[in-house]
Amino acid sequence: VLAAIPGIAEPGWKVESSVPGTPNDAYAFSIAGAELRIDATLAMNPQPANAVSYWDTLNFTDPEAGTEGNFSPSSPWPLNTPQDDDNYAMRATGILNITVPGVYHLGFQGDDGGYMYIYGQGGLADPVISSIVYTNVPAVAAIGMAPNSTVNNAIRADVGTGNSRTVVSVPLQVGQYKIQTLMFEGGGGSFWEVFGGQAISPGYNYPLLAKGAGSTLSVTGGIPLVAEGSTVPDEIRISGFTVTGSPVGSVSFSINSKPGESYVIQASTDLVNWVDLKTVPSGGTTTNMSVTLADHPQINGQPKVFFRVADRP
Incomplete structure (x- = not known):
């Protein structure tokens, strides 16, 4: 079975980052607070260096206190400091190129929570997310409408957690879709990864969504991991x-x-x-x-x- 892995169009992922905050500062520990925190940083004059940056993939950690996700090595988050950074957020947008129509699994994972919004581009309608096929946070992961949309094209995990991994199933046509995704970090560990591909299985470790033409995976069936001591x-x-x-x-x-x-x-x-x-x-x-x-x-x-x-x- 061949599965398409879509690429992200030039110039790659645009990442907007907030400066780190302090406990109990003006911004709530939530998606809404993260949006305000990022917007406040972008409004600074002068704006901090790397508040806006461009990346091939979304695969970040805080090297001083963060953890690695499924893809190593990770990059230091764009406004990393020499200290353990807490109370910060990142928001990214990228254009996903779909060359093979079908059902796709798209998702994110991180410490702490976040969201993914999917918008149709170039005349394509916003896609309707069919279901959550995998999540580490079933009590809070929720499908809904993204801003300026009239359909359920958003997945949110508005929670503090060590791993928010959430994957949704969504049908996509040939063309382009804008992905907007966000993570927020409170205290402790920190990482963020965004991934996806044509649907294989809910537990599949999909590759990072990367700048480029995309790729194709060949997938076959399998059997158990070898036991220790073999x-x-x-x-x-x-x-x-x-x-x-x-x-x-x-x-x-x-x-x-x-x-x-x-x-x-x-x-x-x-x-x-x-x-x-x-x-x-x-x-x-x-x-x-x-x-x-x-x-x-x-x-x-x-x-x-x-x-x-x-x-x-």
Whole structure:
């Protein structure tokens, strides 16, 4: 099955950022407060450097206190300071190019909440979001109307949370759609990612929506992750197997190894056909390994996958 991953038109994502605030300042910890906070920063004279900036993807963190999402490395948020930044917000707009009509899954995740609005461009009507197919915040994630629209083209997660991941299903025609999306940060950790593609499955780890022509993924069915303690030929032993993200964005583990050797991580969805994912040089008698699933369309989003490690000839 082929799935289209749409691209973002030039000049990429326009990101408007607020200066960090302080606890209990004039702005509410909410979507409405975030809008006011950003608008106040843009109205400053002089306007802070990087209050408006352009990016290929939306993949940010606060390096001093933030966390990584499913895509690493993340960029420091545009108004990052040397301190742990709290009480700030970012708002982004980009033009999504749809070259294949169909049902798409679009979403965001971050710490804390936010929204995504989808507007038709060039004569296209605003699309109607069909449903929420995945959310970490079911009590508050809500479909509704975006400003200046008459249909349900908005998804909002107006909440403080460690991960607001929310994905919606929306039918899109060939043409362009304006995406407006926002995140707000209170205290503690901070990250933000915006992603999507032609519908595959609710738990699929869709790629970031990136500036460019878009791409196509080939998707197949699969089977379970290998259990910790499994072995592969030549008595290479896998231990400490850990999965990260919800849905799973990466896996990591260790193997016993020989100094000077190299090893290849392989994956399979049927225990018959194996693909090489990456080659890792030995770290000595123990070698740590990791795989980011979004880098490998053959296994990304599969409900079950096997991993093994072999000597690199």
